[in-house]
Amino acid sequence: MSLRVLNPNAEVLNKSAALHMNINAAKGLQDVLKTNLGPKGTIKMLVGGAGDIKLTKDGNTLLKEMQIQNPTAIMIARTAVAQDDASGDGTTSTVLFIGELMKQSERCIDEGMHPRVLVDGFDIAKRATLEFLEKFKTPVKMGDMPDTEILKMVARTTVRTKLYEALADQLTDIVVKAVLCIQNDHEPIDLFMVEIMHMRHKFDVDTRLVEGLVLDHGSRHPDMKKRVENCYIMTCNVSLEYDKSEINAGFFYSNAEQREKMVAAERRQVDDRVKKIIDLKNKAGCFNPFMLQVCSDNDSNFVLINQKGIDPPSLDLLARAGIVALRRAKRRNMERLVLACGGEAVNSVDDLTPECLGWAGLVYEHVLGEEKYTFVENVKNPHSCTILIKGPNDHTIAQIKDAVRDGLRAVKNTIEDEAVIRGAGAFEVAARQHLINNVKKMVQGRAQLGVEAFADALLVVPKTLAENSGLDTQDVIIALTAEHDKGNVVGLNHNTGEPIDPELEGIFDNYSVKRQIINSGPVIASQLLLVDEVIRAGRNMRKPT
């Protein structure tokens, strides 16, 4: 082998060893994630070396937490994580599918089949399955008012695999409402317009949807009110601090008096900006675009939320004018505030008009130790909202947060796909029967075996669901395929092991998630099968000087 000559330290694995290394890695990864799947899966508590705890039932999170070293496993993990980035779910299924494809292939290859032929079969089967998916999907009409029930069913299906039922159902309502709140007919859904905020406080069931915004900071002046009603909201990105510190450097002045003058001039500029905002407040008192009733200065308040800094002298001026001011707001909150409260974000204080102000019925501060939260609530017709997660400790909060993200993605996918897939393993069984009964016969020669392997690999989803529920896998698969051959689309009831109609039970998966699993799984599996040699060079070869 030429490489040996060139680099005696390189490890070379021959073809069959390389193949088995890949297969074993895929199987190993599958074994780790297998128990995650479904509403009867096992939650994993990861305890780190320093006693840190992570809770997860999410394949994506688990993969990221694992210190994977095997290059094949890393490749599979990357694909699975990319799956999550693209469609928000399906990490576990992708890993299971790839693992199962490799397992099925191993059987064929051990019987003397060339991987190339298998891969050809995979390719045919993949195309056929994707076509079948198009026929199988249940279209959902979106129109002006999306069907809330179906959105809830999809969200519930995914969230119930992450959290216990009561909490899952509570969150389902929240995520559906949240997505509907930010949805706008003609534009793609930007999930960033749903703020996810958390408080280490109270219990998981205190998690709620805030129609409006929760900011993770408060005002920085003791005289500013902690609770104000009927507020104008000014969203701006204007520096209200004196930061021209070049003056301190000492090159631009020759004596103390000159320096004082320059400092004073700079300070005056900042003060002018603050004064303009105060003027706007006074003007706005007489102008009210949102409420028809006449109001006077006394019953409306003014809240300033700034992305830039506000220094103590400016805060002082603002407080004296009765303005509540928050500094250093998140960049994204500028956008969210405008969507929630109306008005517009201003970048300069020149030409301010009352039209750029938004409105909120209630703004109040909540203090937890050193953490302050500002709630901007009771807004009219909001297009941005906040999911406020509560929980007694960090790992509980983190796990709920993951589930909320998945739920949001599921709702968004449904709206964008305008279709859903019947779940509980129904699709996988149906596709498998389609491949075996119809597609396989049309294929010439040994590629048939590839199609068959692919079809059997699809069954990994219902099989694992059954296994995790403590059911007998073979009984379940036989019962399911029998129903499908009769023309009934059924899934698995994870409590009884009997076939059920997923449509009646309201178990639906995302179309785009399934599509991507079927697309990416065979691609990676094929690459791994076609590896001829594994060369490990460049490791452990560095020596310190």
Next chain:
Amino acid sequence: MREIVTVQVGGFSNFIGSHFWNFQDELIGLAEDPGGDPIYKNLAINMDVLYRAGETHQGISTYTPRLLSIDLQGSLGSLSSSGSLYNRRPSPDPSSVLTWTGKISRLVSEPHKKNIFLQSIDEEEHEKERVVENGVEKCIPPSQVEDRDRVECLESDVHFWTDFSKVHYHPRSLYELHGSWTEVQTFDNYGIGREVFAGGLQGEELNERLRFFIEECDHIQGIQFIVDDSGGFSSVAADFMENIADDYASMPVLLYAARHPGAYMDLLSRKQSISRMLHDAVSLSKLSSLCKLLMPIGLPSLTESKLSTFLHIEDTKTYHSSAVYAAALHSACLPFRMEMPGPTADSSYAAGAIDINGIVQTLAGQAHQNMVTILDVAMPAPSLIGDHGSGSFQRSVHSLTPEIAEDVEDLQSVESFSVLGAFHSGGYRASISEVEDSFYSTYQQITNPKFLHLSAAVCPLPIPLPFPSIFGNLVGQRGELLSSPIPGSKPRGSLDVSSIPMATRLRSSNAILPFIEKRLGNLRRFGICRGAAGGQLLQSWGFGKEELEDMGESLSKMVMLLNDSEMYSDSD
């Protein structure tokens, strides 16, 4: 008060940071200690610049660094990423899981064992609590562990930077990057770190954490970065700084680009060495474009450097080398924490306050317009009036910046000296005015530098217990340099030396030219020119041809400015 937020990115920078915060913790402790040395009583240094006051949910007040530390997953050893102040250690009992009623499996990684030093700190704290709880002073059983054991255990038992840290961190301070599936050894180039921010959520989380620390500042003066620029952390830092530039447009950023001696290992293959050279070039170009002042620190070997006259540093121990850089950093950034001249400032303890913007203007705003600055250090600093005539104090500082030209006479150079607790002569501590006088009389006799800023403080660098035993036998108990060695060949540590005088110099000079030119040359040779050997590599890091040319241009502009002003001064 003008706050500074510190950001530490990457392995070695966190080792430096750990020593750095130990110094600060020691200063705070000494100032409060009723029986302590009076020299620490009035520091004239505002600790609030680097520290924040906070409060836990239980209402206990806290005082923690304004710090964001970023490292790879698993680099925190036995320290929890949420610190130890705010959270009680969560219960690993499966019955405590509230969110799942189904099956639970527990995966427990081997707990990191705390070394004797950390154990004894824990013990002390528990004892303190016990005393408070009972209300009455109880007789505390003397600790079984001798200080000597604690110091010795650190010499052999430091694996993580947390192993020698005695500081409490805020729960938002420590951030571990996850999901890169790379070993530390392979996290070694600019390309690999770019994925960290590309994913979205991790970058967002870092921005949020930084915003938390910045929001509470009334007059922030800037951000100081300590970046381990020997590998993928360069690009993590660069991406982070890019976000900072977007969010806080006028905020000055100071950057120490640090690398440990191990980063200079000989590479066997040509491919690896090209990768290394391109990494260095790209990293310099990117980082320098995003900060106001960049100080490369990290010599290939401290053992062979001039510092070894007084210090015994083992290059293979990160715990050793990081201590030297941390001491230099402490001294260099002390002027930012002194009170600005004014009616309230007492100039008998410290003088020469300057803020980050000031130092940037001083060093990078002048003739050379050069922002790559050399950091020189004297550790411990000699006495002002030495045996070797005038200027010997100034000559005692040695560069911690690698690859610079020695002995260049640059008439345009600009310097900023910071002197901590220097001795006048013998064992007598010099007053501020004596330091000033000595400097001005020396600098009147020489033509360069063109401009000098001097900061001085009476307070020396305290040596905390977990400081490594690196002092040679010519260093006395207060850090004074002895004329005859103390008998015994063992290196001396924190039990023998309680404090040392320090001097550091930030220098903007054309001595830095070889450093920049080398990187520019490598970038052109292996990256830009046609058919360059590293072209494909750079592409895989995500750099197009145009971007590379821009990088080359910005580096060559730096070189040009450094050369140009020299010609100026010739024609003057």
